[in-house]
Amino acid sequence: MLVWYSMLTLMADALEVIDMRLRQIAAGAGSTDEMFLMVTEKLVAAEARTILIRGRDCGDVLDHYRKIVAGNVERLSAAKVVGRA
Numbered sequence: 001m002l003v004w005y006s007m008l009t010l011m012a013d014a015l016e017v018i019d020m021r022l023r024q025i026a027a028g029a030g031s032t033d034e035m036f037l038m039v040t041e042k043l044v045a046a047e048a049r050t051i052l053i054r055g056r057d058c059g060d061v062l063d064h065y066r067k068i069v070a071g072n073v074e075r076l077s078a079a080k081v082v083g084r085a
Contacts, residue, residue, distance in 0.1 A: 006062040013069040020076040034076075041068070 024030040
């Protein structure tokens with residue numbers, strides 16, 4: 001049951017990050033650093049394979065990516081607040 005919860009919260013957080021990034025791009029407020037980060041995150045997504053090869057389970061993969069996505073949500077939310085001020 002916990003794996004499903006982790007998957008659902010990761011999916012919801014990832015959708016929130018996508019929404020915030022697309023809104024920034026549409027508003028012309030997206031920085032080049034953010035765009036570079038967005039692309040490099042996709043390129044290093046092979047970290048999941050490394051975690052599994054090391055004998056860890058899918059819960060560890062989910063925890064790893066939840067931390068990354070939560071950091072994105074926090075950073076983008078802070079940028080949104082600063083952008084409105």
